[in-house]
Amino acid sequence: MATAPVERSSSVLEQVTNPGALRSLSDGDLAVLAEEIRQFLVAKVCAAGGHLGPNLGVVELTLALHRVFDSPDDALVFDIGHQAYVHKLLTGRRDRFDALRRRGGLSGYPSRPESVHDLVENSHASTALSYADGLAKARQLAGEQERAVVAVIGDGALTGGMAWEALNNLGGAPDRPVTVVVNDNGRSYAPTTGALAGHLHMLRYGGGAEACRNFFTDLGFVYFGPVDGHNTAEVEGVLRRARAVKRPVVVHVMTVKGRGHAPAEADTADCLHAVGAVDPASGRPVCTPSAPSWTSEFGRALVEVAADHPEVVAITAAMLLPTGLGLMKERFPGRVFDVGIAEQHAVTSAAGLAMGGFHPLVAIYSTFLNRAFDQLLMDVALHRLPVTFVLDRAGITGPDGPSHHGMWDLALLSTVPGLRLAAPRDAAQLRRLLSEAVSWGEGPTVLRLPRAAAGVSMGALARMDGMDILYRSKGRPLDVLMVPVGPLAQAALEAAGVLDTEHGVGVTVADPRWVFPVNEGLASLAARHRLVVSVEDGVRTGGAGAALAGRCQDEGVTTPVQVLGLPHAFIPHGSRPGLLAEAGLDAAGLVRAVLASLGHRYPAPATARRLGGIP
Template identity: 50%
Template sequence: MSTTQEHPAVHADSTEILEPAGSAVPESLLEDIDATQDPAEPGQADVAIPGDPAALRALDPAELPALSRTLRRRLLEITSSTGGHLGPNLGVVELTIALHREFDSPREAIVFDTGHQAYVHKMLTGRADLQGLRSAGGVSGYPDRGESAHDVVENSHASGSIAWAHGIDRARRLAGEPGCAVAVIGDGALTGGVGLEALNELASDIGSGTVAVLNDNTRSYAPTIGGLARHLQDLRDGTVTPGEDLFTAIGLTYLGPIDGHDHAALADALAQARTAAEDPARSGVVVHVVTRKGAGFARAEADVMDHWHATGPFEIEPPTVAEVYPPADAPAPATTWTARFGETILEAARADDRVVALSAAMVDPVGLTPMQRELPARVLDLGIAEQLAMDTAAGLAQGGAKPVLSLYSTFLNRAFDQLLLDVALHEEDVTITLDRAGVTGDDGPSHHGIWDLAVAAQVPGLSLWAPRDGERLSEALPAALSTRGPSLVRFPKGACPEALPAIDRVVAGDVLAGDPSAPIDVLVVTIGALAHRAVEAVQQVMGVEAGAAAEGVAPNVVVLDPVQALPLPEALLDLAGAASAVVTLEDGVAERGIGAALAVRLAQRASRTSPMPPLRTLGVVQEFIPHAKRDAILSDNGLDAAGIEESIRSLLG
């Protein structure tokens, strides 16, 4: 998910601001697309994509190279308009065809881990055009049970597929049903603890019909790290031979390495896997398949950063020199939150040798690339293992370092226990930064970062900053680093808004509108990047009310950003308790976040003679929200300026 000079218009952050640029794949690129096909058939014509796996199984093997070519062509055409996870899907074309020819989906479950590599699976199970990919009402970018019986697990968080498949297999055997269950897991996902835990358990289950297909492309976003990655490299190189491998050593049946772009080799390997899985004397099977991320599209294969892991809309024809190097007088692109964070942590690391950054296999997506380039020894990639990363950060803090653990907000959920009972219980000075906080949009229910404020509000002693703009982000990180105990800094996806300066500063925080020294009719407490919408709403309320009032006296509606939202400042409680009414605003779940915590504290202060003021807690509904654009989701939840204005008016009466 990175911008490089090879494809400057495809940064994942750009999907909300670039216009679709889709076009047909020109003949000039067909050699690129044919790069993984049999050289004896470079000009084979496209074939129709089968409408279901039964039709796929009816194809003659000689037709499969042409089908692969067709699928790659369609992947390029579709994602050039919609954006999406292009590189991973280009890499699994032949593998997905082979899986659906050998296994009888949906009777035999195929669980993809992570699900962003399931586009080809969707195309072969009745969704050939991926209609409306990643847009509201369209096809999801991950498996979705609401779309098809072939989609088993949404599973866009990594490492769980083997456990899912093994559980499905156990249930099948308990019911006396024949067949296999298949997990498709990447080498990157095997750096996650639950994947290794599942292999350990599977190895002891004699009679299991579970097949774990290890899609080894040597990468997650970046090159896979750790001892297991070295072991897979040794298997690929032949310095470790089958039978001497780790999987065999723990009791699994190992098949591989297999060329993941060779139809015949894949068919043979998966047939052997079925035979082994149906042997009651064996435990599970691991099929080690070697693929290339971005396979068949030269520009993706040549991209050393992430092989076009995720892309916004793009031009299929290679960019011109002018596109790669825009003229000097061209307007500068909007600075993203991620880029602003990257600058800020590098400055902090330059100023303090104790600052160490940690990532869970996402160094570039979370903005750590500038620091990694300048200070590589102080950026640690621990693989897709958030629990490990949190505990490693705790250990670094205990040892005297100043760790900064940078995650996507949605992935903080995976390490809640470590945050609560390892970091917070021991008051370790760990700073956590959360990219993609709040509503994110296109990736759907598993990737919205709407849970972190609710999680943070339950952790004793945690300090939280939710900056409203890039300038405040640059201030928040140093503040967090200098604060005792666990600290969290969260920010959303996309471009930073214009700076929103305070018109006044009080002990409770930054005043963005209204007069806190006068009686307050409504206090609007805004957390994070929704502050601009709050100010817009209040300006509208005050302007309309002033025009309508007989003496031109508008209500005093104060917008306050507490800057440091947790622990709840006593001064904020004082200000809110003295207001006639209170509105809280956050892009997290309304029932469990900062507003809810404020409501509890105000209620605890209240009495019959000093009642709590009416309070509206505005936030996201506590549901799993489908994929759609961020602004549309915020509007649906009353978090646009119009919705905030309506809530304020409801309190004014």
């Protein structure tokens, strides 16, 4: 029997300061709470930016989870984590949403330092079921099987290979209860692809008898569903039945991404998946960017290249629009392949395409390439196959935080034999380097793009041994050679001007264009200077600067190389300019570093020291 509505002078949401408060609410109060949560999310996320659509779609589901399971005693693991805003609201963090995804503020993903209710910070897809498998084993070994383990995973994340590996293990252990909640909204960023999507569609619309044989039951799971994910009472009832089974269970929940917000529901491209500051009524950005993004510039350049190179095909891992492949999909639909959230498969499938005579281009976030490094190394590079990787969100990405910063790619890729990596400094160089990459047939190539506006064009004073000389002091000795990676050339140019005109330091700024392998001419140029300063928005250990220093050592060049980059640490969320400045990678930081190396007194600020600072 439903309890009587609570007496209140304030909103229901204001009274819910912990999950336990949900259990005394009536059905009517829960309906009011769901509406208040949606209004709250629309207001806060549209103001600060963040993941809107995924969270609007899981309101009732999250309410039911916290009414049935007792977090943190029971483990709730959210796959990816971008649908955990409602969970954050219900676990006492409502007052922190004004600083969502800002430096020092609320993380856009679950965060262990924020709350005991958050178990997993990693926001890479398809991992929740493996975490749940390990947690369930730990509970079994400790004799604590009454403490439930629940994993919430979207149908999009189920396309990832790790999810299938975990399902195989979970279903094969009937004495180890885990509740797998499949949040089926038919999409991740884009509509879910592949055979599993078709199977879930059949279960969703094929009558839904819970006793039917399906993929999950054949693996050993008890299957409940499909369930209306926007009916709290229905979801709660099924979850209670699932908990009582004491076996591995799949609860198939149907939801609508962007539920309750007209602009999100109407945005069929990605249901306002991730937004910047937008107008809540229309879902449109509140301001127009001053310059096109690197992603959009790449999308336009790719269409031009693909028109001239019919052998070029493109692969995405469920990120068609975020990686800039939308225009190519419109122009050449048969030459773009979405493989789902399956980065390892994407890379080795690209290897097969290359073996078949095509030149595949894999468009992927830098942070997600980490997951497919073995495939790049052994399936592409070992076979010297012409595959081009375009790494979006390389370097500091900003508000998405530690698991999304693309700061390891340079260090990882520097170890791959035969790989060529370029970092364009502006949109014009992007077009030239992309054309060079797809024309190279002797091994893999990589282009590295940041999450930022493409910015101003930076012309070269001269071309030398394939490198561009961007700045050269007149009438001064050759004191410092600055070698920036990609768009950090802008900060290097600004710093060079200050060092030259205000401090009397002779500076040369050279853009190597192709960062790996290190250009022989760069070592020769380094030998003519007193100091070399490399600048990269990747980890200092093993990256571009380390490769340059190694090349100088191999060539007998004794000029010291100062490597400026990101600290050996997990960097928190914040704005890209702010985080780069804290790491000493803005113009002021470069000036400080050079002057310090040359013996000038120019102290580093406290913010740089706090983040790891400069050497």
